[in-house]
Amino acid sequence: MTAITVNDLPEMEDFGTPEAAPITKRDTVQSEAVELPIAASKPSSATENAAALRAFFRAVLPPLFGLFLLIGVWHLATSRGGSIPSPAKTWEAAKILFAHPFYSNGPNDQGIGWNILSSLQRVAIGFGFAALVGIPAGFLLGRFALLASIVNPLISLLRPVSPLAWLPIGLLVFKRADPAATWTIFICSIWPMIMNTAQGVQRVPQDYLNVARVLNLSEWKIVTKILFPSVLPYMLTGIRLSIGTAWLVIVAAEMLTGGVGIGFWIWDEWNNLKVEHIIIAIFVIGIVGLLLEQMLLLLAKRLHTEG
Numbered sequence: 612m613t614a615i616t617v618n619d620l621p622e623m624e625d626f627g628t629p630e631a632a633p634i635t636k637r638d639t640v641q642s643e644a645v646e647l648p649i650a651a652s653k654p655s656s657a658t659e660n661a662a663a664l665r666a667f668f669r670a671v672l673p674p675l676f677g678l679f680l681l682i683g684v685w686h687l688a689t690s691r692g693g694s695i696p697s698p699a700k701t702w703e704a705a706k707i708l709f710a711h712p713f714y715s716n717g718p719n720d721q722g723i724g725w726n727i728l729s730s731l732q733r734v735a736i737g738f739g740f741a742a743l744v745g746i747p748a749g750f751l752l753g754r755f756a757l758l759a760s761i762v763n764p765l766i767s768l769l770r771p772v773s774p775l776a777w778l779p780i781g782l783l784v785f786k787r788a789d790p791a792a793t794w795t796i797f798i799c800s801i802w803p804m805i806m807n808t809a810q811g812v813q814r815v816p817q818d819y820l821n822v823a824r825v826l827n828l829s830e831w832k833i834v835t836k837i838l839f840p841s842v843l844p845y846m847l848t849g850i851r852l853s854i855g856t857a858w859l860v861i862v863a864a865e866m867l868t869g870g871v872g873i874g875f876w877i878w879d880e881w882n883n884l885k886v887e888h889i890i891i892a893i894f895v896i897g898i899v900g901l902l903l904e905q906m907l908l909l910l911a912k913r914l915h916t917e918g
Contacts, residue, residue, distance in 0.1 A: 696887040704887040718871065719879075723892070726876040727899065730865065733789070733872065734857045737796025741853060745804035746846060750834060752805065753812025753842075766805065774799035774860045778867060788868035795864045796857045803852035811845025812838055847911040851904060858900045 865874025
């Protein structure tokens with residue numbers, strides 16, 4: 612009989628029990644992948660509403676506080692009487708004034724609504740002509756250095772001139788007050804658009820223009836496909852500055868030329884010693900200018916988002 616020892620037995624693989632199976636790295640990664648979406652859950656609707664409410668109060672409460680502070684200082688300054696009407700007296704005059712803003716009793720006696728619309732019409736015409744001339748001129752000055760070296764000294768010479776100094780030239784050329792005021796708006800609105808547009812063209816990366824030269828693109832495609840998208844923020848900044856300047860100048864121009872307009876209306880109310888109407892007109896001018904600026908800001912944000 613041959614004896615069989617332990618060393619002669621074949622080796623047995625120890626598979627172990629299912630409970631004792633080792634946890635591999637792959638299992639750990641899978642378990643983590645399952646747990647990640649649970650940790651990054653979306654905020655509840657109540658949290659989103661609270662955040663939106665806080666953002667609304669942060670946007671609305673500070674301006675309201677500033678407005679109430681202005682009215683409070685105004686009230687304290689007029690509480691002891693004087694030539695400046697109080698907020699309460701001005702409010703009562705405003706209710707009567709805006710009850711019929713579009714009445715018309717002749718060319719020199721019209722409601723404040725017609726005067727605002729007449730001023731906006733002059734601003735729109737003068738500003739429109741300034742945009743048609745100023746934006747292409749800015750592209751040309753920014754694109755061609757030789758042309759810029761010729762025109763820039765002229766711009767530096769004419770830009771500091773007060774817009775009202777151009778009003779007599781408009782009266783001399785056009786022989787009428789209305790186109791003379793429009794001419795004044797044109798000449799004061801054109802400079803910011805020219806300068807900002809030219810600056811934007813000059814800041815376009817040279818690599819873009821080198822690629823366009825390699826691809827043999829036409830000048831029209833260079834302007835529309837490369838320059839215009841890059842220059843758009845600068846151009847909108849120039850437009851914002853121009854519209855603010857135009858609305859500022861039209862009041863002074865209408866005071867000098869007469870006719871229908873918010874500037875002429877202020878001067879007429881001063882001749883009638885209605886100071887409360889002048890204060891109302893100041894608020895109206897500020898509100899209209901603010902609305903014009905906010906409209907351009909919304910347009911700029913929309914174009915930036917689409918771009």
